[in-house]
Amino acid sequence: MSTLWSESCISFVNFKKTPEQFFIAEHQIDCGNARAYLKENGxxxxxxxxxxxxxxxxxxEEIISLGNSFIVFYVNKDNYLLSKTLTRHIKESEEDINIVWFGPLKEELNIDSLVDAKTDAYISFEYETGIINLFKTDRTQWDSIDEVLTGTFQTANVCQAKACSSLDFIPSPYQTKLIPVDKAGAAGVMIGRGPDREAFFSIERISSDLEFLNGRNKKGQEVPLKLTARDLSRHPEYDGLLQMLESKAYQFAYEADVSLGCLTVRMLEQxxxxxxxxxxxxxxxxAALGKxxxxxxxxxxxxxxGKVEFRFLFECGGLDEEAMLNNLKFILTEGITGIENTTISTGDKSDSPKGLPKRSCISGKGLRDYIAHYYGKNFKRKVLFHENPLINGFDSYMTGIYGQSNLNGFTKHVSVEKEELDVDQYEKLKEYMSINSAVYVNTPAASEGAPIYSEGSSIIRQENPVFDKNVQAAxxxxxxLEHLLTIEDKNRHYELKIDDYYRAEPLRLEVKKYSEAKMNSDAPLDFIRIENxxxxxxxxxxxDYFISTGRFNKSYLIPSFLVDSCRWLDNCSLTKLPRFRLADDNQILPCLDCNKSVGSIDDMQFDVIQQTYVLTEEEQLKRDCDSCTAADYCSKCAMLPEFLSSERYCEIRKQRPYISYYINIVNLLKFLKRSTGTFRDxxxxxxMVSSKYVSYYTGHVDHIGETEYFHQFVNLFIINGTPxxxxxxxxxxxxxxxxxAVIMELMxxxxxxxxxxxxxxxxYKLGDDQIIKDFxxxxxLFANTGSLKRAVI
Ligand code: SF4
Ligand code: SF4
Structure with a gap:
């Protein structure tokens, strides 16, 4: 945990949903403002x-352990369910702790009661004074505070405190060091707040923050920065604000929200x-559409x-979908923006299982058909941006390879052979699973014809009853529960649906036996399995072929993932339990190719983790891993498939010290093909991969020395003769x-x-001086690229 900790009285909590749709606890500009104001007041x-x-x-526990009996949550639509769940957890363990919510909850959610959430109070505007008043008042008297709502209330009864038009009384959270400067890109600089009670910072105050942040930017580097306001153009001194930004020419690439209704060509230029x-x-x-x-x-x-990126938020409750469709078509075909930069919400039809406002569904046939056509045309086989992190997670689940930095002692992926877990199972699973984890269920993901909607982001979603049922039970x-993969098993062919994300066609994948695998260009995700x-x-x-030639005999190996690859690497994550299959009797099966259980979710998580340690140690004692020559590069897999005895496994690992190198190279090439232009096509x-085992240029040099010059993942590839x-x-x-390349090979x-x-x-028949100079x-050059693990000269 990293916190900016000092002797404090109030803890602030804000959960931010990243573009990858995972939660992090992060700084936030309203939290920063409130904290700066509180600091000024001692x-x-x-x-x-x-x-x-x-x-x-x-x-x-982490939040309670900050030691404050007053906790303030910034709550919005994105983090509502998590904030609510966590509030209840804190309250259940420490009833006396005061929990206060603030943020745009009223306008975004229209809630009318805090009872279910166990929150003690909610502040809907004038956050800074509200928090300070609550802090200074006994909880029994909170009802009497103007800015504050407690217990059950009707939104119509929201008290009308005096409006404040200037926010300049709030000190800068950056200049008071409450938000670190490197977080400014995410937190932004506030211009104004609204919409109910609009209030703004003055140009001088905004300029002072920009000046401060700009002074800490690296020279010549343009830094993204959001100017936070409901509508930038509503600033009372809008022209002056733009003139200031233009004249100062700070090194920022600004992002701002503006209502299309007031946009003009001149404004765009400004x-x-x-x-x-x-x-x-x-x-x-x-009227805005006309613009x-x-x-x-x-x-x-x-x-x-490329001067400006446009994002459109169509939120026309009463607007004719036909008109919206025409405009959407227009901006997409004109190349003004892409569909991934448009948020579309129209009607107000179906209930949200998360307790959010009713979903705004896209009901018109024309608009639905167009979206389906657009997604079909452009994204038929492509993994979409927002799907990518969950697909990467699925790859980790299948291969058993998890980045060490991602292992925090809690389970990330749990799969079940049915379509729904019951409340009792979620009750137990919540002790095992980290906040950003995903459940994989096995059932058809058919949702053809189901309502399409977007929940305030550019992700188009389609109602998925399986997702909804699981979210409800959780x-x-x-x-x-944030993420759920619905996997339909069609006998080694699988169809995947992620959360309730809309896609015109399901993602398809195949799992093949190693000896029978063939390249299948139709399936974007392929797995191969060693089954016998x-x-x-x-x-x-x-x-062996690769190690003796530096080449690959079977090209399908590169796009494919090997199930339980971790078995052949140098590291095993079993004792961290990042993944497991949950059997019908609640048994925990942690690896895919082995049906051994390490306990049940009815047991305490601590006991199950202990059991993984016991099992691992027992196996290592039995095999005498401590005195084995392969110990440094062997994962010592304790969960072997039935056909593979531990004797056979050990024999292979000892005879082939290079297996983990091979798996790493295959994974690296997979990554390079996906992410670099040089390798893509x-x-x-x-x-050919040149290594200490096989060389392209210096094959005639058969003497191998002891020194390791390069870091583990530095590799020399020869692509059609080019190194x-x-x-x-x-x-x-x-x-x-x-x-x-010759020097590299010799090293x-x-x-x-x-x-x-x-x-x-x-x-090269060169003189000594030239040889020394070249070397x-x-x-x-190698040192400058950070490739060397030790000094060479
Ligand atoms: S080869 Fe066998 S004995 Fe050697 S480290 Fe691996 S598991 Fe242990
Ligand atoms: S026990 Fe084997 S299969 Fe399971 S995580 Fe460890 S290495 Fe991978």
Whole structure:
């Protein structure tokens, strides 16, 4: 946990949903403002900050352990369910702690009671004075405070406190060091607050914050920064504000929200001059729609030239869907924006299982058909941006490979062979699962014809009854289920639906036996499995072929993932229990190719984790891993499939010390093919990997030394005769000259510096001075890219 901790009286909590749809506990501008105001009034506060959220119990304990009996949650539509669930957890364990909510809850959710949430009070505006008044007043008297709502209330009865038009009484959260400067990109600089009671900062105050932040920017680097306001153009000194931004020309790429209804071509020009690079346009009525055509020429010019990115938020409750459809078609076909940058909400039809306001469904056939067509045309087989993190999680679940930094002692993925877990199971699972975890259920994901909607973000969703039922059951267990993969098993062919994300076609994947696998370009996700001795032989043949040639015999291996790959690596995550299959009798089966249980969810999580340690240690004692030559590079897999005895496993691992290297190279190539231009379109047969086992240029040098010069993941690839190397630290692919590649190969072989120079002399017939110069230059280049693990010269 990382917190900015000091002697404090009030803890602030804000859960932010990242674009990848995971929660982090993060700084937030309203929290920063309130904290700055409290500080000025002699009240110290602390913000809970955590990017790896544990399970609910641990999370509640972490927040309680900050030591304050007054906790303030910033609550909005995104984090409502999590805030509510956590509030109940805290209250159940410490009834005396005061919990206060503030934020745009009233306008976003229309709630009329805090009783169910167990929150003691809610502040809907004038947050700073509200919090301070609550803090200074005994809880029994809270009802009498103007800005505050307690217990059950009707939104119509919301008290009308005096409006404040200037926010300048609030000190800067940046200049008071309550929000670190490097968080400004995410937290933004506040321009104004609203909409019910609009209040703004003055130009001087805004400028002072920008000046302060700009002074801490790296020279020449444009930093994204959101100017936070309901509508930038409603600032009372709007023209002056833009002039200030233009004249100061700070190093920021600003993002701002503006109502489309007031946009003009002149305004667009002014905004661009002021440094606005991303514009979120709210389309609230028919008049606003008219502006799209009026400004389209300018918008197109700005979008096409890359000067401004436009996002459209169509939130026309009463607007004719036909008109919206025409405008949507227009902005997409004109290239003003992409569908991933449009949020569409129209009617108000179905209930949300999360207790959010009714979903705004897209009911008109024309609009639905267009969205289906657009998603079908553009995203048929592609994994969408918001699906990507969950697909990566699914890959981890299948392979058993989890980044060490992602393992926080709580389970990330649980799969069941049925479509729904009951309340009791969620009650038990919540002790195991971290906040950002996902449940995988096995059932058809058919939702054809179901309502389409978006919940205030650009993600188009489609009602998925399986998702809704699971969210409901989890909610009854006071657990907040965010992610669910629906997997339909069609005999080694699977169809996947993620959460309730809309897609025109389901994601398809196949799981093949290793010995029978073939390339299948239709399936974007493929897994291969070692299920019997013949598969194992096939796998070992491939490993040996690669090690002796540096090449791959079967090109389908690169796009495919090997199920339970962790077994062949140097690390096992069993004792962290990041994944498990949950059997019908609640038994926990932690690995995919092995049906051994490590306990039941009816047991305490602590006991189950203990059992994984016992099992691991017993196996290692039995095999005498401590005195084994393979100990450093073997994962010591304790969950072997039935056909594979521990004797056979150990024999393979000892005879082939390079298996984990092979698996790592396959995974690296998979990554490079997905993420780099150099590798994207190459045929895998055209790649050779040069290593200490096999060399492209220096194959004649068979002496292998002891020295390891390079970090583990530095590799030399020869693509159709061109040497390139990938440096994970920088994420870059470097093309090398042949001369440099030769030096690299000789270093891979672990030869001493004198031996390397000797070989260079023999190969190139150069004088000593030139050899030293070339070698030193190569070492300097490798050092500059962060590739070397030790000093060489
Ligand atoms: S090869 Fe066998 S004995 Fe050696 S470390 Fe691996 S599991 Fe242990
Ligand atoms: S026990 Fe084996 S299969 Fe399971 S996580 Fe460890 S290495 Fe992977």
């Amino acid at each position: 009240i110290e506060t602390v913000q809970y900050v955590q990017d790896k959220l544990p399970n609910l119990t641990e999370l509640a 905004l661009v001059k002021s440094g606005i690079r991303r514009l979120n346009l709210a389309v609230a009525d028919a 799209i055509e009026e400004c389209s020429g300018k918008m197109k010019e700005l979008a096409v030239s 909610k009854q267990a006071n657990y907040c 001795e013949s598969d194992l032989e096939s796998f070992l043949e491939e490993v 190459i045929r895998i047969n055209d790649v 390139v190397f990938y440096m994970p630290l920088t994420g870059k692919v470097y093309k090398l000259t042949e001369h440099l 891979f072989k672990g030869l001493s510096v004198d031996e390397i120079k000797g070989h260079l002399r023999d190969m 030193n230059a190569a070492v300097e």
